[in-house]
Amino acid sequence: METIRAVSLTKTYGQGELAVTALSDVSITVDSGEVAALLGPSGSGKSTLLTALGLISLPDSGSLWLEGRQVLRDGRPVGDLAKVRRERIGFVFQKSNLIPFLTARENVSLALEINDRKGREVQARVEALLRYLDLGERMDHTPDELSGGQQQRVAIARALATSPAMILADEPTAALDSVRGRNVMELLRRVAREQRTAVVVVTHDHRTLDVFDTIHEMADGRFVEPSVDAASAS
Amino acid sequence: MNLAWKDVAHQKLRFLATAAGLGLLFAIVLAMGGIYQGMIDDATLLVEAAGGDLWLVQRDTRGPFAERSVVPLDLEQRARVVPGVQWSRAFTTTTLQRSHRGQRLRATVVGLSWPDPPPIALEQGRPLRVGHGELIADLSLGLALGERLTLGGDEYVVVGTMRGVLASSGDGVIYVTNQDCARLQSYQPPEAVRQAREARQQQIEALPLAVGAPLRRQVGEQDLTAGLLAQPMVQAVVVKLAPGYSHEQVKARLAGWTDVTVWSTEEQRQLLLQGVVDKARQQIGLFRGLLAIVSGILVALIIYSMTAAKTREISLLKLMGARTRVVVAMVLQQSLMLTGLGYAMALLVARVAFPAFPRRVVVGTEDLLLGAAGVVLLALVASAAAIARALRIPPTTILAG
Numbered sequence: 001m002e003t004i005r006a007v008s009l010t011k012t013y014g015q016g017e018l019a020v021t022a023l024s025d026v027s028i029t030v031d032s033g034e035v036a037a038l039l040g041p042s043g044s045g046k047s048t049l050l051t052a053l054g055l056i057s058l059p060d061s062g063s064l065w066l067e068g069r070q071v072l073r074d075g076r077p078v079g080d081l082a083k084v085r086r087e088r089i090g091f092v093f094q095k096s097n098l099i100p101f102l103t104a105r106e107n108v109s110l111a112l113e114i115n116d117r118k119g120r121e122v123q124a125r126v127e128a129l130l131r132y133l134d135l136g137e138r139m140d141h142t143p144d145e146l147s148g149g150q151q152q153r154v155a156i157a158r159a160l161a162t163s164p165a166m167i168l169a170d171e172p173t174a175a176l177d178s179v180r181g182r183n184v185m186e187l188l189r190r191v192a193r194e195q196r197t198a199v200v201v202v203t204h205d206h207r208t209l210d211v212f213d214t215i216h217e218m219a220d221g222r223f224v225e226p227s228v229d230a231a232s233a234s
Numbered sequence: 235m236n237l238a239w240k241d242v243a244h245q246k247l248r249f250l251a252t253a254a255g256l257g258l259l260f261a262i263v264l265a266m267g268g269i270y271q272g273m274i275d276d277a278t279l280l281v282e283a284a285g286g287d288l289w290l291v292q293r294d295t296r297g298p299f300a301e302r303s304v305v306p307l308d309l310e311q312r313a314r315v316v317p318g319v320q321w322s323r324a325f326t327t328t329t330l331q332r333s334h335r336g337q338r339l340r341a342t343v344v345g346l347s348w349p350d351p352p353p354i355a356l357e358q359g360r361p362l363r364v365g366h367g368e369l370i371a372d373l374s375l376g377l378a379l380g381e382r383l384t385l386g387g388d389e390y391v392v393v394g395t396m397r398g399v400l401a402s403s404g405d406g407v408i409y410v411t412n413q414d415c416a417r418l419q420s421y422q423p424p425e426a427v428r429q430a431r432e433a434r435q436q437q438i439e440a441l442p443l444a445v446g447a448p449l450r451r452q453v454g455e456q457d458l459t460a461g462l463l464a465q466p467m468v469q470a471v472v473v474k475l476a477p478g479y480s481h482e483q484v485k486a487r488l489a490g491w492t493d494v495t496v497w498s499t500e501e502q503r504q505l506l507l508q509g510v511v512d513k514a515r516q517q518i519g520l521f522r523g524l525l526a527i528v529s530g531i532l533v534a535l536i537i538y539s540m541t542a543a544k545t546r547e548i549s550l551l552k553l554m555g556a557r558t559r560v561v562v563a564m565v566l567q568q569s570l571m572l573t574g575l576g577y578a579m580a581l582l583v584a585r586v587a588f589p590a591f592p593r594r595v596v597v598g599t600e601d602l603l604l605g606a607a608g609v610v611l612l613a614l615v616a617s618a619a620a621i622a623r624a625l626r627i628p629p630t631t632i633l634a635g
Contacts, residue, residue, distance in 0.1 A: 082552075082557070085553070100547075101241045106240065114555065170633060
């Protein structure tokens with residue numbers, strides 16, 4: 001089932017001679033349960049595409065559907081995009097970007113509380129998620145008391161808390177060693193399979209490409225033929 | 235989950251130190267208001283304590299609190315028989331500065347009618363029982379019950395003490411009988427008498443013999459009799475109206491006397507305030523206003539810095555789709571917590587330190603409530619810039635690495 005469909009996304013930074021085309025007529029579809037990689041050198045437009053898919057930084061033109069509902073029409077928002085982000089999209093970053101003054105449990109709860117979900121049911125879900133990600137013993141620790149890998153797992157738990165349709169991850173293994181990096185990627189794939197979540201990952205890490213179902217490579221703001229495909233990577 | 239509280243709890247010491255600094259600033263703002271109110275209370279205390287409705291003072295003067303005023307000795311009796319007058323009492327006051335037990339004793343002496351003194355709220359001891367040689371002193375003067383001291387060449391004993399009875403100068407008050415007050419007013423130390431006599435003699439000797447000789451004889455007689463014949467000077471007479479009598483009616487009748495001017499107690503009070511504390515009020519008001527502005531700027535800067543330090547967290551919240559009110563509430567709540575804690579610390583400082591101030595600091599419930607309202611307003615206004623900044627933070631900031 002199609003989770004996200006983006007059609008003809010275009011984004012240009014600057015004007016005149018200084019204009020840089022970050023996205024040029026890019027279209028992509030990701031199904032539920034699919035784990036898609038965005039590869040490409042720096043400046044190729046993959047992070048711009050990720051922020052466009054995440055409704056954070058809007059394209060100049062193009063349309064976007066999430067779970068069959070149009071959320072962007074010709075680059076303009078259709079409805080409350082913050083609400084869509086809040087309820088249907090989870091984010092994982094290069095650094096865990098946990099809130100330093102909250103414990104692991106509170107960081108995950110936050111995603112639910114900003115959706116006005118509170119009470120015992122929330123706590124039960126948060127604990128279940130943290131246990132699912134092997135963090136049952138570290139729930140009441142603040143980020144500075146957790147290792148990099150543990151922090152990234154808390155960030156994944158936070159992204160999963162609202163049962164989103166899609167998780168967008170921007171180089172989630174960049175700050176981790178190879179073993180922890182692979183663990184995180186395998187965790188994302190497990191989540192995609194078990195929760196039927198579409199996962200889009202911007203990565204430079206070729207060691208984990210076997211985890212992905214599809215690989216999209218970008219150069220100069222458009223998709224190019226992948227230099228490596230998922231099947232050969234595995 | 236309260237994000238503001240969680241953040242504060244995460245950096246308790248820093249937050250407490252900041253609140254303590256603000257608390258001291260707020261305490262100074264409170265003190266400024268309290269000192270001003272204390273000056274008003276002190277300035278008007280003697281007028282209030284006299285307990286009358288009208289003041290009879292020397293004709294064409296504004297009374298003893300503004301300028302020299304001397305009224306006839308029989309004015310007290312004359313006023314007493316006017317219809318509508320419940321009682322009348324002579325009012326005398328003077329200041330004294332003496333060395334006592336090796337320390338400077340500076341006080342405002344007020345005379346009480348004798349043998350019918352008005353009631354006085356005593357901390358310890360008893361009212362005056364004899365017409366001479368007893369006094370009641372404010373505790374700020376450091377005089378103990380039963381202590382003896384020499385004033386105006388006579389020995390006085392402290393028979394009672396009072397608390398918080400101060401004159402407009404801030405000096406403690408001593409109550410004696412009117413007669414004793416008059417003695418203290420006219421008393422001159424022997425050395426001063428001798429020097430004055432020598433000065434007069436030198437002036438007379440410089441005159442031609444025909445003019446100087448009769449004067450020399452008069453001066454000698456004056457020296458002999460001056461102390462004996464010194465008349466007690468009454469500065470004003472305080473009149474209390476009988477129930478059922480019109481203020482204007484009695485005032486109009488007394489104002490018809492050619493040797494007095496009649497002021498109401500409120501007019502005396504206003505004269506005192508305008509004369510004694512008006513400039514101080516303006517000065518303190520200005521200083522207080524400046525301090526309030528400084529406090530506002532400081533709170534705004536602190537809240538702005540606290541918000542700027544949370545740029546990534548705010549960006550993350552926005553990226554996660556948090557509503558604007560979540561971000562605004564976090565900034566506002568921290569501002570309120572900071573100023574609220576600061577104000578609580580200011581109240582603590584006020585409670586501990588203000589009683590030790592050399593002048594009375596009066597902070598009433600109304601002042602405290604106004605202060606609390608001011609602090610809330612300050613927190614709201616000071617948060618404006620920080621909120622504006624928080625709302626401008628783009629959600630993409632968190633992606634910048």
